[in-house]
Amino acid sequence: MRRKKKRYRKKGRARGMQVVFREFQKDRIAMTSFMLLVFFILFVFIASLFIDQEQLMRINLYDRYSPPGEKYLLGADQGGKDILGQLIIGARNSIFIALAITLITGLIGIVVGLICGYFGGWVDYIIMRIIDFFVTIPSLLFIIVFVTLVPKYSVTTFILIMSLFLWTGTARLVRSKALSESKRDYVSASKTLGTGDFAIIRREVAPNLSSLLIVEMTLNFAGNVGIETGLSYLGFGLPPTTPSLGTLVSYANNPAVLQQYWWVWLPASLLILFMMLAINYIGQALRRSVDVKQRLG
Amino acid sequence: MDLLAVRNLHVGFRINDAFYDAVDGVSFTLKNNEILAIVGESGCGKSTLATSIIRLHHGRNVRVTGEILYGERNLLELSEEEMDHIRGAEIAMIFQDPLSALNPLMRIGDQIEEALTYHTELSKVEREERVLQLLKQVGIHRPEQTARQFPHQLSGGMRQRVMIAIAISCKPKIIIADEPTTALDVTIQAQILDLLKELQKETGAGIILITHDLGVVAEMADRVMVMYAGEIIEEAPVQKLFSNPRHPYTRLLFHSMPQLHSTKKRLHVIEGIVPSLINLPRSGCRFSHRIPWIPKEAHEEQPKFHKISKDHFVKCTCWKYFRFRDEKGEAD
Amino acid sequence: MWKTIIRRLLLMIPQLIALSILVFGMAKMMPGDPFTGMITPETDPARIEELKEELGLNDPLPVQYIRWVKNALQGDFGKSYTFQRDVASLIGERALNTFWLSFVSVILLYLIAIPLGILAGRYQQSRLDKTIVFYSFITYAIPTFVLSLLFLYIFGYKLQWFPTGGSVDIEVEPGTIQYIWNRFYHILLPAITYAILGTTGVIQYLRSEIIDAKTMDYVRTARSKGVPMRKIYTKHIFRNSFIPIAAFLGFTITGLLGGSIFIETIFGYPGMGQLFVSSIASRDYSVICALVMLYGFLTLLGSLLSDIILSIVDPRIRIE
Amino acid sequence: MSFMQVVDLKVHYPIRGGFFNSVIDWVYAVDGIDMEFEQGKTYGLVGESGCGKSTTGKALIGLEKITSGKILFEGEDVTKDRKSRTSHFHREVQMIFQDSHSSLNPRKRIADILAEPIRNFLHLPPREEMKKIDELLEIVGMPADSKEKYPHEFSGGQKQRINIARALATNPKLIIADEPVSALDLSVQAQVLNFMKDVQKEFGLTYLFISHDLGVVKHMCDYIYIMYKGRFVECGTKEDIYENPKHLYTKRLLSSIPASTPVGREKRKSARQAFEKVYEKHIHKAFDENGRVYDLIPLSDTHYVSASSKKEIV
Amino acid sequence: FSKNVTLPTSVTNEGTPIKGGILKVGIVKDEPFQGVFLAELYENRYDGAIMSYASNAIFEMDGDFLINDEGIASMDVNQKENKVTITIREGVRWSDGEPLKIEDLILPYEIIAHPDYTGVRYDTEFKNIIGVEEYHEGKAKTISGIRKIDERTLEIRFKKLSPAIFSGGDGLWTYAAPSHQLKGIPVKKLIESDAVRKNPVTLGPFKFHKIVPGESVQFVKNPYYWKGEPKLDGVFVEVVPSSSVSVAIGSGKYDIVSGFTATKWPEIQKYDNIEILGRPELYYSYLGFKLGKWDPKKREVVTDLNSTPVGDQALRQAMGYALDVEAVSEVLFFNFRQRANSLIPPAFKTYHDATLKGYTYNPEKAKKILDKAGYIDIDGDGFREDPKGNKLEIKFATMAGDTIQDEIAAYYLQNWRDVGLNVTLTTGRPIEVNAFYDKVEADDPEIHVFMAAWGTGTNPSPSGLYGKSDAFNFSRFTSEFLEETIQKIDSPEAFDQSYRAEQFRIWQQYMAEKAPVIPLQFSYEIVPVNKRVKNYSIDFENPTELHEIELLAKEPIKSK
Ligand SMILES: Nc1ncnc2c1ncn2[C@@H]1O[C@H](COP(=O)(O)OP(=O)(O)OP(=O)(O)O)[C@@H](O)[C@H]1O
Numbered sequence A: 001m002r003r004k005k006k007r008y009r010k011k012g013r014a015r016g017m018q019v020v021f022r023e024f025q026k027d028r029i030a031m032t033s034f035m036l037l038v039f040f041i042l043f044v045f046i047a048s049l050f051i052d053q054e055q056l057m058r059i060n061l062y063d064r065y066s067p068p069g070e071k072y073l074l075g076a077d078q079g080g081k082d083i084l085g086q087l088i089i090g091a092r093n094s095i096f097i098a099l100a101i102t103l104i105t106g107l108i109g110i111v112v113g114l115i116c117g118y119f120g121g122w123v124d125y126i127i128m129r130i131i132d133f134f135v136t137i138p139s140l141l142f143i144i145v146f147v148t149l150v151p152k153y154s155v156t157t158f159i160l161i162m163s164l165f166l167w168t169g170t171a172r173l174v175r176s177k178a179l180s181e182s183k184r185d186y187v188s189a190s191k192t193l194g195t196g197d198f199a200i201i202r203r204e205v206a207p208n209l210s211s212l213l214i215v216e217m218t219l220n221f222a223g224n225v226g227i228e229t230g231l232s233y234l235g236f237g238l239p240p241t242t243p244s245l246g247t248l249v250s251y252a253n254n255p256a257v258l259q260q261y262w263w264v265w266l267p268a269s270l271l272i273l274f275m276m277l278a279i280n281y282i283g284q285a286l287r288r289s290v291d292v293k294q295r296l297g
Numbered sequence B: 001m002d003l004l005a006v007r008n009l010h011v012g013f014r015i016n017d018a019f020y021d022a023v024d025g026v027s028f029t030l031k032n033n034e035i036l037a038i039v040g041e042s043g044c045g046k047s048t049l050a051t052s053i054i055r056l057h058h059g060r061n062v063r064v065t066g067e068i069l070y071g072e073r074n075l076l077e078l079s080e081e082e083m084d085h086i087r088g089a090e091i092a093m094i095f096q097d098p099l100s101a102l103n104p105l106m107r108i109g110d111q112i113e114e115a116l117t118y119h120t121e122l123s124k125v126e127r128e129e130r131v132l133q134l135l136k137q138v139g140i141h142r143p144e145q146t147a148r149q150f151p152h153q154l155s156g157g158m159r160q161r162v163m164i165a166i167a168i169s170c171k172p173k174i175i176i177a178d179e180p181t182t183a184l185d186v187t188i189q190a191q192i193l194d195l196l197k198e199l200q201k202e203t204g205a206g207i208i209l210i211t212h213d214l215g216v217v218a219e220m221a222d223r224v225m226v227m228y229a230g231e232i233i234e235e236a237p238v239q240k241l242f243s244n245p246r247h248p249y250t251r252l253l254f255h256s257m258p259q260l261h262s263t264k265k266r267l268h269v270i271e272g273i274v275p276s277l278i279n280l281p282r283s284g285c286r287f288s289h290r291i292p293w294i295p296k297e298a299h300e301e302q303p304k305f306h307k308i309s310k311d312h313f314v315k316c317t318c319w320k321y322f323r324f325r326d327e328k329g330e331a332d
Numbered sequence C: 001m002w003k004t005i006i007r008r009l010l011l012m013i014p015q016l017i018a019l020s021i022l023v024f025g026m027a028k029m030m031p032g033d034p035f036t037g038m039i040t041p042e043t044d045p046a047r048i049e050e051l052k053e054e055l056g057l058n059d060p061l062p063v064q065y066i067r068w069v070k071n072a073l074q075g076d077f078g079k080s081y082t083f084q085r086d087v088a089s090l091i092g093e094r095a096l097n098t099f100w101l102s103f104v105s106v107i108l109l110y111l112i113a114i115p116l117g118i119l120a121g122r123y124q125q126s127r128l129d130k131t132i133v134f135y136s137f138i139t140y141a142i143p144t145f146v147l148s149l150l151f152l153y154i155f156g157y158k159l160q161w162f163p164t165g166g167s168v169d170i171e172v173e174p175g176t177i178q179y180i181w182n183r184f185y186h187i188l189l190p191a192i193t194y195a196i197l198g199t200t201g202v203i204q205y206l207r208s209e210i211i212d213a214k215t216m217d218y219v220r221t222a223r224s225k226g227v228p229m230r231k232i233y234t235k236h237i238f239r240n241s242f243i244p245i246a247a248f249l250g251f252t253i254t255g256l257l258g259g260s261i262f263i264e265t266i267f268g269y270p271g272m273g274q275l276f277v278s279s280i281a282s283r284d285y286s287v288i289c290a291l292v293m294l295y296g297f298l299t300l301l302g303s304l305l306s307d308i309i310l311s312i313v314d315p316r317i318r319i320e
Numbered sequence D: 001m002s003f004m005q006v007v008d009l010k011v012h013y014p015i016r017g018g019f020f021n022s023v024i025d026w027v028y029a030v031d032g033i034d035m036e037f038e039q040g041k042t043y044g045l046v047g048e049s050g051c052g053k054s055t056t057g058k059a060l061i062g063l064e065k066i067t068s069g070k071i072l073f074e075g076e077d078v079t080k081d082r083k084s085r086t087s088h089f090h091r092e093v094q095m096i097f098q099d100s101h102s103s104l105n106p107r108k109r110i111a112d113i114l115a116e117p118i119r120n121f122l123h124l125p126p127r128e129e130m131k132k133i134d135e136l137l138e139i140v141g142m143p144a145d146s147k148e149k150y151p152h153e154f155s156g157g158q159k160q161r162i163n164i165a166r167a168l169a170t171n172p173k174l175i176i177a178d179e180p181v182s183a184l185d186l187s188v189q190a191q192v193l194n195f196m197k198d199v200q201k202e203f204g205l206t207y208l209f210i211s212h213d214l215g216v217v218k219h220m221c222d223y224i225y226i227m228y229k230g231r232f233v234e235c236g237t238k239e240d241i242y243e244n245p246k247h248l249y250t251k252r253l254l255s256s257i258p259a260s261t262p263v264g265r266e267k268r269k270s271a272r273q274a275f276e277k278v279y280e281k282h283i284h285k286a287f288d289e290n291g292r293v294y295d296l297i298p299l300s301d302t303h304y305v306s307a308s309s310k311k312e313i314v
Numbered sequence E: 001f002s003k004n005v006t007l008p009t010s011v012t013n014e015g016t017p018i019k020g021g022i023l024k025v026g027i028v029k030d031e032p033f034q035g036v037f038l039a040e041l042y043e044n045r046y047d048g049a050i051m052s053y054a055s056n057a058i059f060e061m062d063g064d065f066l067i068n069d070e071g072i073a074s075m076d077v078n079q080k081e082n083k084v085t086i087t088i089r090e091g092v093r094w095s096d097g098e099p100l101k102i103e104d105l106i107l108p109y110e111i112i113a114h115p116d117y118t119g120v121r122y123d124t125e126f127k128n129i130i131g132v133e134e135y136h137e138g139k140a141k142t143i144s145g146i147r148k149i150d151e152r153t154l155e156i157r158f159k160k161l162s163p164a165i166f167s168g169g170d171g172l173w174t175y176a177a178p179s180h181q182l183k184g185i186p187v188k189k190l191i192e193s194d195a196v197r198k199n200p201v202t203l204g205p206f207k208f209h210k211i212v213p214g215e216s217v218q219f220v221k222n223p224y225y226w227k228g229e230p231k232l233d234g235v236f237v238e239v240v241p242s243s244s245v246s247v248a249i250g251s252g253k254y255d256i257v258s259g260f261t262a263t264k265w266p267e268i269q270k271y272d273n274i275e276i277l278g279r280p281e282l283y284y285s286y287l288g289f290k291l292g293k294w295d296p297k298k299r300e301v302v303t304d305l306n307s308t309p310v311g312d313q314a315l316r317q318a319m320g321y322a323l324d325v326e327a328v329s330e331v332l333f334f335n336f337r338q339r340a341n342s343l344i345p346p347a348f349k350t351y352h353d354a355t356l357k358g359y360t361y362n363p364e365k366a367k368k369i370l371d372k373a374g375y376i377d378i379d380g381d382g383f384r385e386d387p388k389g390n391k392l393e394i395k396f397a398t399m400a401g402d403t404i405q406d407e408i409a410a411y412y413l414q415n416w417r418d419v420g421l422n423v424t425l426t427t428g429r430p431i432e433v434n435a436f437y438d439k440v441e442a443d444d445p446e447i448h449v450f451m452a453a454w455g456t457g458t459n460p461s462p463s464g465l466y467g468k469s470d471a472f473n474f475s476r477f478t479s480e481f482l483e484e485t486i487q488k489i490d491s492p493e494a495f496d497q498s499y500r501a502e503q504f505r506i507w508q509q510y511m512a513e514k515a516p517v518i519p520l521q522f523s524y525e526i527v528p529v530n531k532r533v534k535n536y537s538i539d540f541e542n543p544t545e546l547h548e549i550e551l552l553a554k555e556p557i558k559s560k
């Protein structure tokens, strides 16, 4: 059924960045989110330059659980450490971690997904089985083994371990899109024009998935902001000297903290919430600008 | 009495916060027993016109004004519930791509039956019988089997037959067929067109046939309207239009068709491209910029419909001054 | 279809073997053994050495692995060292608990998520939709343990609407109606928590599926047939939008046995998730390995089940 | 003299299934066809949807694996060469696709799109590459500033011209055009067809013109192959086919073409329907017991028809 | 104890007791209990805690944890012949009415020594009983050292006897097992049998009535209890997750909660429906210095002070003085932990040396000691170099636990930094429990100092933990003098209480001076008790008899 007709709709309509911009204009929440987030990230990264981490993480037992007040603007935690400072450094760390994980998983996922989707056939089959296998591995066990075996457990190792398990989702998504994209005629055209397979993947297929990938990565990023929270709760999070939002939130597993010393965990939770919400709203707007059907106008 | 009368219909889409009319002041009538063909370039507003007749546009991104008189009633003023009684029962529609137009998860039989459920008093058993009867009517050899199948199990021609069966199931007065054969092969196209024509003879329904294929028009239509950029620019009975096209666009269109029985070396080309909805010229003759060699004066400032014979109408006066460019250039 | 299923089942074998090697290796690589936790002045290090020897913990890894596989093939997954019980019966008991909890959770989850997803998708961009989307983002962002603890305090202790721990009160006699009710009553609060936390995915998915489906050509066809909008939603849009969710059902069903570590721990519910964590902590190898193999098997089974379900609900995808 | 021959080309797709996902059946998409191409001519390949036209085209250029058969190019067997993307053969044979839009990468500028074959085959220094691109644009009659634009900024006809320009970049001998105008509007179609004829004249190109629109094919082609279920049922010059169709299927195709005038349509219709009855009754005779099309039998130097024997030809 | 904890050890609530009633007990635990209810087989202390309501113990102990004559059985130790004679009271019955027999006292030995037995109790100490090994190897049908004298008397012969016999050591078993119920069950099947898991027959004041596996146990009173019929109708014991225990206490879910950690004290402090009791625990935490290696071939400790950066006694002492344990105890443990001065918890009144000063927080003193010993910051980076002028980096291993544990470790590191010592965490973070012990046991070269704790059990003898041949001597420190002292503590002479106490004192002082391990904290166990419990005491000397507990109301009282 080939005789589909061509529509000239594209012409004259907003495209690319313009669409994104329009979508943001339409969606005030997304716009606000975007501005707040940019402002917040800038603030955190600049402010953290002025904080001496060693001084910050110094324990003052007698200031344990100081409520918000003059000495500690947002109170202190169970070690008498300033919450505000930890929030700033923690946010920076959490953003960095989320970003790093998102980029690493994104990169692996995209490369693997593109290769699967483009070549199809047995290459695809084998890699997909490997991905299946990854899904069956209990990540918790793996992480615990790593945490206990790796001699120097740090932010870097944490990022690498988490990435190990999170790339498969992206890979699957990219694969399915690459599969359909690779069937398009411009890929066939490139083949007949003598371009090699990897060049086609890199120069032809990948750029066409870029907007989708940006959306996917944005939403992944939102998901990764609070990623170490649960692990911190189980005691396999970051080293205690590394301030992170997840660690602050996980203090809430102590009922007393949850109920009485809300300033320890609540601001961090709200920050995570805020960032996830903001990024999600941004991601939604981006998604709409990619997906014609969901567009607002 | 006219079966359907459309008066000054405007259909606008919202693009970047403004409405742009894709159908821009269209008026026409449809009579009983008539096949009215609407032809025109891609994007000229044919589908928009068709779908707005049964009010398939909704939401805040579409604006429809004007009158669509069906009998005494203006369809644009009816409530959704009232419209539901008209859609399918009185006015039915056939779409271009029968694969996507059928619900992939529903059995063929159920999809045909659905219309019957809402518009007839038939019992379940009667409905099922009618479904088989309809399938037979559209030339499906094994209706029982087909009724139980899913759309993807049928060939393109079969699917389009099913679409037709759905459309005629409640014996509608009007059938709107939006490019019913564009997705099909020549041989199947011929079968489907013949089928439509026969069904029309039986039921006496009026058919609005939308296409851009002049061949299909030649085979099917009683009367033809030519659309360009949201407007109707020429209207005539099929014989007259084919023997004596008037509007420059119509004439150019005929000229760019490869003729089976002529061995012309070169085909005619209409210069320029169809403007997009936003860039549509909204005043003067909309076709003028594609025939730049015709002097400005030839066009009307506010083009009107001119009656040039009993049932032949043309928009704008430019037709009088039109000649093909090479007629002038190669004025040997 | 049967052939495909059997083929897929056979395909699982190499995957499970790979998994078993990996897991066995990892479990053994973890520092410590079941006796590490028992170090007190009263235990005798020599006896511990002796027991390790007896249990074969000092054998070379391949020997241990082969022994384990041999036994496992005969249905003997060993003994839990901490629980001093057959792993199979231990897991069986916990799996049953977890199953009921997850089952109720999933039912609740769908009861909450499906209407919300439908409403959000149907009234896209309305205030309702925005509220639902906001809600789903919030539940996505709240850490499980925070919500669990809050719920436990508010509904369990402050308002005393629900029991605060365990799977059943000790007074009720097994086998009676009260017993079943009592168990259900214990499950309810954790299940609600679990359900609320899990809604995000379903809501988002359903919503965007419905938004997609709304613009489909077959919906236009249905409208042109004169089907009322309400019916179009129920008969066309919803049905088609449920496909991906139905497809996910396979994973959900097998996932029912996985359990949630946080919920089970906080609500003191003896289930699988919790067993998994505690057996890792206590290096109860036989339990760890059996559980991981079970999860692995269930995951693979889930993907098969999903494909089967998909092929049932979607006539376009029929296996063979 | 023909510069390229296709000998007994077969493309079979396996249908997998059964217990070990083994091959249980084959789709005989192309099942033994022979073709010959001469310099400067246009060859039409006509048939109903799914009969194997596109597969033939793709197999020729190497986008599909060939199950069996040979392709001789300038006397050499190039069947194997087709694997290497930058072989001589690939430079000489190019392809244009049906969907002018989807065959241009929406993310690339026209200049980069046109540069692709130049970089792969010609390896010109940047300056000459630019010159070549300008030349190509001129050939297809597009303004030089199109270089900086993206595909979506052009109309369908213009896009198809860019496709043609790209195919011309390597100065090929043969261009396979797979339904190059089916997606286009009548007037745009005319534009493209005219243009294709122009460049053919200029460069002495050969076209393999795949289409199911018999009107267009007649307008374009010198020699026509009629395909049915992966095999040829008839082939011959334009005149052979249109004026003297021999095979039942060819006749049916011709009878289905809508006329360009309403005059006499009732007659045409009844003739068509009458013919349809004949066709249904006799078509089985055109194939062997397995439903496979018979081998071609020559009627004249140019005209071949498939039949079980010469007697059967009506 | 430097600061006095003000918690009482007993409580009496005024009011008229109700008749009967069920005592509700919460056991803080984040996982289900194992449910092995047989003293010979259980491995998990929670099972032991649950069983205590239906205990099969035949001896009772005094305030010094020494066996006295007040229990079901009394013991006569014949030091010369290495022989113990046990006599049981007349008329003691099992919870099913069967009379207690001598066979019931023999059975536990036969279970533990059985070839099929796979628990930890068949250990070196147990083999001290004559004939046990032959029985274990299947060479003998009975244990030759155990002999039934008459229906009420049992004689056990040992290879050697030490004062530990009075704490239930030397291989003596202090429980009875219902032979009429267990005799028919093969030892292999015993642990999964209903007699152990579902309906154990017991001797204590209450008997098992119903068990929800892993979650809760319902006891009813044992009408045959030898001390008299319990006043309560029964006891209900339930596992409660640590995250919700405090709220549960406030809302009156339990009468008594055991296993309540002191760090949670502020959470329940405000409740008016409870009384909080406290008593010292048989526990101390310590700082251990790696001073040598374990030689697995010879199975003995090899001390080598030169191979480790902490070989210098002065450095170790300074590290002890540098730690602000007092602040940790006060702020984090609300003084339910105290700076420990010795390696014997004060609960052992006779053996604990209260005169020892311990390493009380004194950073100035620490600095002075370091200066004197030649640890001086030469290169000016804020950290001291060793006397030879080399960089000094001390690796400190600590267990990962809750956040408080992490906080303490960080605080101690900070304390050391404050006196100029560069101490860093082994692996950069607190180490997961299993890995920690793995590394400590294996003498990981990355560990110089570690922080751990011992629960001492009722026998405080240092043998097993500090002897030359003890694998658990984690600091790997030994000396002739030390070895001698430890031998003396468990020698026959030590049957003389004052001699034994003296040797304990010498040992404590020696360890304090050499500082191979520095005791850090003693701890307090706290037990919240609901105000409806009429009288309850957790005093070691004078605990409440379970059968005498009475309740004042139908349900536990709620906090306002
Ligand atoms: N939902 C819509 N929103 C905005 N613009 C639209 C929408 N639908 C159609 N248009 C625009 O309206 C114009 C008319 O479109 P329509 O589909 O009616 O054309 P058509 O004549 O049916 O074309 P074709 O032959 O391609 O079907 C086009 O320019 C198209 O881009």
Ligand SMILES: Nc1ncnc2c1ncn2[C@@H]1O[C@H](COP(=O)(O)OP(=O)(O)OP(=O)(O)O)[C@@H](O)[C@H]1O
Pocket: A001, A002, D013, D014, D027, D028, D029, D047, D048, D049, D050, D051, D052, D053, D054, D055, D056, D212
């Ligand atoms: N990758 C494939 N695997 C299996 N069968 C295939 C594959 N590609 C094509 N086919 C089948 O081969 C036959 C020929 O397909 P082809 O695309 O060549 O037809 P066509 O004549 O070009 O049709 P159209 O007019 O629709 O373009 C069809 O029956 C098709 O279903």
Ligand SMILES: [Mg+2]
Pocket: B046, B047, B048, B178
């Ligand atoms: Mg249309």
Ligand SMILES: [Mg+2]
Pocket: E377, E378, E379, E380, E381, E382, E383, E384, E385
């Ligand atoms: Mg220095």
